[in-house]
Amino acid sequence: MNIPQSSFKRVIIIGGGFAGIALAKKLSQQEFQVVLMDKNNYHTFQPLLYQVSTGGLEPDSIAYPIRKVLQGYPHFYFRLTEVTGIDSESNTVHTTIGDLKFDYLIVATGTRTNYFGNESITQNSMAMKTIPQSLNLRSLILENFEQALLTDDLHEREALMNFVIVGGGPTGVELAGALAEIKKGILPKDYPDLDTRRAQINLVQGADRLLPAMSEIASKKAEDFLENLGVNVWKDIRVTEYDGKVATTDQDTSFETATLIWAAGVQAVTIKGLDAEKLLSVSKRLLVNEYNQVKGFEHIFAIGDVAEMVSEKYPNGHPMMAQPAIQQGRLLGENLVRLQQGKPLQPFTYRDKGSMATIGRNKAVADLPKFKFQGVFAWFVWMFVHLYFLIGFRNRLVVFINWVYNYVKFDREARLIIRPFKDNNETAR
């Protein structure tokens, strides 16, 4: 890979998510040569993907060009590529566009959907971890309604209008709420010739409550909000098979559905050469010490969702959210400078700023460190926080305007099938 030699030490960052970008910003004025690699040329603001899927936002306003983040940083290089492996002996990263040596390597590859080895679900379900996946889901939802219009088979029509979302974490809850609002506010107007009351939104949760990472009261309220919106909430049920038509569960219940959205788990994206059993935790994240150093290495680090830093307070590592990723990225930026200067590293301490989930208009739940609240105020705080953490002024402005518009008009105008999903089923995923 033609990156020029430099007198500075070379830092390779794999992944332009929250952690990678936070680190890059910290290093912007430091004496390192930094090479950031990502398989996309943009940063994705994952918490809002569900709004892309449900026509509330355009994908371009929750993505941000990585090159633009790095503009004006001296000694920075971006490479659009996929990392195929690393060699920790020779300090080399292997990629689809060639090899590159590093002095420091930072793995910030995040997570991908975890199907837990279930073949039928992997094959037939929809995921929502990337922008193309979100757009595929948007297309499929709309295509289903168009198709429901065409069939005289009531059975088939109901399956087309039946949505099963597996996983009661924030993604599942937020998506279920948004779909319920579409059912209520948009479908009857868009499809006057279809009995859209028959559309069903089922949220299937394996645990005994929704949002298990949040407080009991947040779980309870989220469930209330969803039920008021008409979502069927199923708890203590696991979907075990999905053949594209019927989702079977570990209970007596099954669902006939043309759309199963799998939001029931993620797994760390590890890299060949760093995926030895001894390096991974039970949940397959890379084990790191309090400086984010990967077990056994001094110059290889992991930050964000891919890293598991075990502590007394967090025996299974930090929650997989933006905040720990950003905070780890920032601290590592400082620690790399300290390492260069021969100074002792600072250990990471997570400053928990709380967590939130939104269910619909005026409906959100928030657990902040000092207090917990639900409803309209939580919803405003949720919006404010998400706007704040979006990268780029234009993105913030466009998202804000869309939210105001959607709120005032009870509408979501990005309900566009830009690339049909069904026709391109094989290639689109």
Added chain:
Amino acid sequence: MNIPQSSFKRVIIIGGGFAGIALAKKLSQQEFQVVLMDKNNYHTFQPLLYQVSTGGLEPDSIAYPIRKVLQGYPHFYFRLTEVTGIDSESNTVHTTIGDLKFDYLIVATGTRTNYFGNESITQNSMAMKTIPQSLNLRSLILENFEQALLTDDLHEREALMNFVIVGGGPTGVELAGALAEIKKGILPKDYPDLDTRRAQINLVQGADRLLPAMSEIASKKAEDFLENLGVNVWKDIRVTEYDGKVATTDQDTSFETATLIWAAGVQAVTIKGLDAEKLLSVSKRLLVNEYNQVKGFEHIFAIGDVAEMVSEKYPNGHPMMAQPAIQQGRLLGENLVRLQQGKPLQPFTYRDKGSMATIGRNKAVADLPKFKFQGVFAWFVWMFVHLYFLIGFRNRLVVFINWVYNYVKFDREARLIIRPFKDNNETAR
């Protein structure tokens, strides 16, 4: 197709472009059953596609859900389908989702790219008539620069940064101008490790001037603007072959380029059953009389780009622009009512509101019926007119904000490779 029977006469409109939508709006409160068919669920604002390709706008803000246009119109039906043919004997439309009888049929199918039978250009060039095509072009442009970084072969690198746009009409001119601004304002900042001065934008025009449908002064000024921006303007040259690497011409010149954009011609999208030689003009548009009736039919009409209404002033039909399409759609809406009431039809007269093209910031040319002007003022008028004709308040607002942002910041932030083009070459076109 399960459209209910009704006591009203059934009007089938094929195509949700400017003409079809204008007609639908006119019929909204009339006593007709209206079925609008389109292969997309959205209306595309084609004049701004080049800004989607060049990262200035998100596709969602120049598309508008057709169902939303028809919301609240009684007796209206939308069907997402492709029309495969018509039978004018039995008054039947054949589609991919079944057949449907009509009392009145309106063909508003517009145009598609015309490659004039040239196989190599059809295979290897990029077009920009639809939103997916525009996004493919956006991806390819960005992928080229990413790839240019990787090669040590100067020859290959220059071909990757060499853009050839064939066709000196508004599309070619506007795209060339936008690319030139990207070269100047964005590339040096995004690719500091690439000598982007070597990037070339070539605009190849077969005629002896650009914008041949506009005034001489507009042509001259547009060419000046482009040359000031660094575009190489070639006139009286035709590209005859393009193998994906070299574009050969009918002159001594050839271009080594990885990207050839074909904007040199369109052809009407006619429908099987209405494509008999006697129905078509020399340019293969459907011949219509002054009421937009297709030659030989009383109840089959064609409006917009697909129709050729020959008159003294317009011996080759009206220009293929939004204005004639909108005006024909509106008049036909009134005429269908007259037809029902047994009143005589009103003939169509085109009220020419002029034409415009924009080259870059503060640079546009305008030929209005009363006067012609170029430069900053023309540029403001161009923006105002385009905002005015965009459908939907949200779209207008988001486009306006993007324009203000891009103007103030000299930037285009939608430079996102959301779906790589090169990987999906086979399926994406």
